[in-house]
Amino acid sequence: MNIVEFLEARIAEEEAAIRDGMFVVGTSDLPVDGTDGKGSLGERMQEECAQKRAIIASWKEAAGDEGIEDPREAQGTVAIARRAMLTILAGSYREHPDYDDGWSPDLPNEVPAEGPAR
Secondary structure (H helix, E strand, O other): OOOOHHHHHHHHHHHHHHOOOOOOOOOOOOOOOOOOOOHHOOOOOOHHHHHHHHHHHHHHHHHHOOOOOOOHHOOHHHHHHHHHHHHHHHHHHOOOOOHHHOOOOOOOOOOOOOOOOO
């Protein structure tokens, strides 16, 4: 399984969980617009899945244009940047048994200190 297949499978799992109601839908605070906020969390989660799919589709299109079958074959600045987007997305699934440690992005793991108060 390559990173693209892995991500598509995780996103499909998330979408199924949203449809099956496995996530609590709603927010703890009332929105500014006066609505009850029902569905906002679920809608945001669905939107996030759609955005992840858009990143993957962008990768697939560019990879197809360049004849790349495996993201590890990416060469050049733009291709490597696109591959980095995939590794960053996959990083949120590090605990999944199918996650490949070779996909692990080098991301900062410390929260920067807040600057001086102004």
